[in-house]
Amino acid sequence: MKTLFNHAINYVFILIIMIFVTNNSMAQITSEPPAKPKTNIEDALKYARNENSMPGKYPGKVVQVNHENCTSENKIIYQSAYDMITKGMLSLTGSDNLKDAWLKFVSPKDRIGLKVNPVAGVQLSTSVEVTQAIVKQLEEAGVQRSNIIIWDRREEQLFEAGFNHENFPGIKIIGTERPENGSMYDENGKLHSLKMIDTTWYYWADCEDKYDSATIPYMVNEGKYSYFTKIVTEMVDKIINVPILKNAGSSVTLCLKNLAYGSVTNTGRLHRQLWAETCAEVNAFPPLRDKVVLNIVDGIKGCFNGGPGANPQFFCEYKTILVGTDPVAIDRIGYDIVINKRIAEGVQKEDNARGRIFMELAQNLNLGIADIDKISLTKIEIK
Amino acid sequence: MKQIKFALILFIFNGLLFSQEADFPKLLESDIPGSKITREQYFDGSGLWGYINGGADIFLEYGFDKLLLQEVEINGFTFKIEFYKMINQQSAFGIYSVSHYKCDENSLLTKYNCISQFQVQCATGDYYISIINTNGSKEEKELSNEIFNKVVSIIPGGEFAILEIFHNKLFDGSRDQIKYFKGILGVQNGLMEWYDYFENFSNYEIYFLPKKVDDKIVNVAQVKFGSGSDVKQFLSGLGIVMSPSDNYLKSDDKGIARIVKMISDVEMIFIEGNMNMNDLENIAKRFF
Numbered sequence: 001m002k003t004l005f006n007h008a009i010n011y012v013f014i015l016i017i018m019i020f021v022t023n024n025s026m027a028q029i030t031s032e033p034p035a036k037p038k039t040n041i042e043d044a045l046k047y048a049r050n051e052n053s054m055p056g057k058y059p060g061k062v063v064q065v066n067h068e069n070c071t072s073e074n075k076i077i078y079q080s081a082y083d084m085i086t087k088g089m090l091s092l093t094g095s096d097n098l099k100d101a102w103l104k105f106v107s108p109k110d111r112i113g114l115k116v117n118p119v120a121g122v123q124l125s126t127s128v129e130v131t132q133a134i135v136k137q138l139e140e141a142g143v144q145r146s147n148i149i150i151w152d153r154r155e156e157q158l159f160e161a162g163f164n165h166e167n168f169p170g171i172k173i174i175g176t177e178r179p180e181n182g183s184m185y186d187e188n189g190k191l192h193s194l195k196m197i198d199t200t201w202y203y204w205a206d207c208e209d210k211y212d213s214a215t216i217p218y219m220v221n222e223g224k225y226s227y228f229t230k231i232v233t234e235m236v237d238k239i240i241n242v243p244i245l246k247n248a249g250s251s252v253t254l255c256l257k258n259l260a261y262g263s264v265t266n267t268g269r270l271h272r273q274l275w276a277e278t279c280a281e282v283n284a285f286p287p288l289r290d291k292v293v294l295n296i297v298d299g300i301k302g303c304f305n306g307g308p309g310a311n312p313q314f315f316c317e318y319k320t321i322l323v324g325t326d327p328v329a330i331d332r333i334g335y336d337i338v339i340n341k342r343i344a345e346g347v348q349k350e351d352n353a354r355g356r357i358f359m360e361l362a363q364n365l366n367l368g369i370a371d372i373d374k375i376s377l378t379k380i381e382i383k
Numbered sequence: 384m385k386q387i388k389f390a391l392i393l394f395i396f397n398g399l400l401f402s403q404e405a406d407f408p409k410l411l412e413s414d415i416p417g418s419k420i421t422r423e424q425y426f427d428g429s430g431l432w433g434y435i436n437g438g439a440d441i442f443l444e445y446g447f448d449k450l451l452l453q454e455v456e457i458n459g460f461t462f463k464i465e466f467y468k469m470i471n472q473q474s475a476f477g478i479y480s481v482s483h484y485k486c487d488e489n490s491l492l493t494k495y496n497c498i499s500q501f502q503v504q505c506a507t508g509d510y511y512i513s514i515i516n517t518n519g520s521k522e523e524k525e526l527s528n529e530i531f532n533k534v535v536s537i538i539p540g541g542e543f544a545i546l547e548i549f550h551n552k553l554f555d556g557s558r559d560q561i562k563y564f565k566g567i568l569g570v571q572n573g574l575m576e577w578y579d580y581f582e583n584f585s586n587y588e589i590y591f592l593p594k595k596v597d598d599k600i601v602n603v604a605q606v607k608f609g610s611g612s613d614v615k616q617f618l619s620g621l622g623i624v625m626s627p628s629d630n631y632l633k634s635d636d637k638g639i640a641r642i643v644k645m646i647s648d649v650e651m652i653f654i655e656g657n658m659n660m661n662d663l664e665n666i667a668k669r670f671f
Contacts, residue, residue, distance in 0.1 A: 066639065074518060119436045121463075123517075154436075248569035250578070261437070268432055271440050305572065306482060309438025310642030312501035312515055313484040347484070348575045
C-alpha cells in the first residue's frame with residue numbers, strides 16, 4: 001500500500017514537472033514579451049490636481065514658429081530666437097502684450113527653473129541663445145534674475161553646453177549631480193549629489209541595475225528607487241521646460257523625456273525596460289505635474305538620427321520653435337517633425353507606432369493630448 | 384598585516400588600471416605640431432552613461448569596453464577625438480555601421496571610414512573612432528584628416544572581415560553600406576523596418592545590406608540566432624512553417640516575398656523584397 005502510494009506521488013510529481021516544462025517550452029516558442037516591471041504610478045495618482053497641473057492652461061494647443069533666417073554660418077541668431085518666442089507666446093495666449101502673455105504663467109515672486117537639455121555638448125544641446133531670449137522675456141515680465149535657475153541633472157554638462165555665468169550673469173546654474181571643490185565625493189566618501197535628492201519623492205520600479213564606481217556619480221543611487229531632485233521639489237515654484245528637438249532611436253526626446261529623465265536619479269535601470277513608462281509616469285508626480293507651466297522646444301538646431309547622443313552626421317537645422325503648455329501635444333507635433341525628417345533622409349521608411357507609446361501612456365495619465373486629430377496646431381512663418 | 388595586504392592589492396589594482404590606460408592609444412601633443420590637449424578623460428563600461436547619458440545604451444548593447452575622450456586645440460580650433468574600444472572588431476564595425484551616413488569622401492587608410500564636413504569616423508581593429516570639429520570649415524576639415532591619419536597609425540589590430548555572401552559581385556560598389564546589429568537599439572537606429580521582426584529576441588546577430596537589383600530593392604541579411612527555437616519562432620512570425628529537414632523556405636505575404644536559406648541550425652541567409660516570389664527567386668539565385 002505504501003509502495004502504491006509512493007508510485008502515485010511519483011506520478012503526480014512527474015506530471016507537475018511535465019506541465020511545468022511544457023508551459024515553459026510553450027512560453028519559449030510563443031515568446032511573449034516579458035511583463036513590464038511594476039511601478040508606483042498609483043502613488044502619483046493619489047494627489048489632487050491643481051490649476052497648474054499638466055496639461056496646463058492650453059491643453060492640446062501647440063504653436064509652431066518657423067523662421068527661415070534664424071541661423072547664420074551655423075550659429076543661432078539671438079534676435080531671431082527672441083522674435084520666434086515672442087510670436088509663439090502671443091499666439092498661444094491670444095494676448096497682444098508680451099508681458100501679459102508671460103504673466104499668465106509666472107509671477108515676479110515665483111522662483112522659476114528653466115529645465116534645459118545639455119547632455120550632448122555645445123552642438124546638440126538646448127541653445128544658449130534660446131535660453132537667453134527666455135530669460136530676457138522673463139525679466140521684461142518683472143522676474144528678477146536672482147529668481148531664475150537653469151538646471152539639469154549634470155552640472156558639468158551645463159557648463160560644457162555654455163550655461164555658465166558669463167552667458168547668464170546673476171542666474172543660478174545648478175545640477176543634481178554636482179562636484180564640490182573639484183570632487184563628486186565629500187571627505188567621508190559620500191556623493192555630494194546625495195544632498196541634492198529628496199528621498200520623500202520617488203519613482204519606484206521593480207527593476208534594478210548595479211553600477212560600477214565610475215557610473216555611480218551619474219546615477220547617485222542603486223536599487224529600485226529613483227529619487228526626485230530637490231531642484232524640483234524644493235528650489236523652484238514653476239518650471240519652464242526647454243528641450244531640444246532631437247530623436248531618440250525611432251522616437252523623440254522632447255518635453256516628457258527631458259523632464260522625466262532629468263529630474264530623477266538612478267535612471268540607468270529604466271532605459272531598457274521602462275523607457276516609455278518612465279517618460280510618462282515620472283511626469284505624473286506632483287513636483288513635475290504641478291510645476292511645469294510652459295514648454296518651449298528649441299528646434300532651431302537638432303538631429304534626426306544618432307540621438308540622444310551627438311553625431312554631427314545627423315545634425316540638422318529645423319529652424320523652428322514649439323510653444324505650449326501641453327507637453328504631450330508638443331511632443332506629438334515634434335515627433336512628426338523628426339519622423340518626417342527621418343523618412344525624407346532615408347533613415348526610416350515609415351512611421352512606427354511604437355515610437356508614440358510614451359505619449360499615449362502620458363495621455364492616459366491625463367498629462368496632455370497625444371491624439372493628433374485633437375491637437376490644435378498653429379503655424380507661424382517668419383520670413 | 385591585513386592593512387598592508389589591502390594596500391598592496393590596491394597598489395597592484397591601481398597599477399593595472401594605470402598600465403591599461405598607459406597602453407591605450409591616444410594622440411600626443413608631439414604628434415601634431417602646435418596642438419594642445421585640453422581634456423583627456425577615460426570612461427569604462429557603464430561609466431559611459433556619465434559622458435553621453437542615454438546615448439551610451441547603444442554602445443553598451445554592441446559591447447563597449449573603454450572610451451578615451453580627448454579635446455585638442457590646433458590653430459585656435461577645437462577638436463573632439465573619441466576612441467571607443469569595443470569588445471571586438473564586429474562590435475566596432477557595428478557601431479560604425481549605424482553611426483555613419485552621408486560621406487563626402489573616404490580615406491584609403493582604412494577599409495571603413497567616412498569623412499564629412501564636421502566629422503571623421505572609422506572602425507579599425509576593436510576601435511570606433513570619431514573626430515569632430517566645431518565649425519566645419521575647410522581648415523578644420525584638413526586638420527581633422529591630419530588627426531585621423533595619426534590616430535589610425537597608432538590603433539592596433541586588423542580590419543573586420545565581411546561575410547562571404549557580401550563578396551558576391553552584385554554588391555560591388557555598395558559594401559560600405561553593410562550594417563551589423565546585435566540588439567534592438569541598433570535595429571532601431573539602422574533598420575527600423577525590421578524592428579517588429581526582432582523585437583522579442585535577444586542574443587542575435589544580423590549582417591544586413593540592401594541592394595538595388597533590376598530597379599528593385601532587395602534586403603539581404605545573414606542572421607544568426609541564439610537557439611534553434613528562436614529560429615523557429617522568427618520564421619513562424621513571418622508565416623513560415625519550418626520542418627527539421629528544410630533548409631530552403633519561402634513565403635509570399637501581402638506583396639512581400641521572402642526566402643530563407645538555412646546555413647546551420649541557428650544561422651540563415653534571409654532575403655526579402657517587395658515583389659512577387661518568381662522575381663525574388665530569380666534574384667536570389669544570383670546570391671546563392
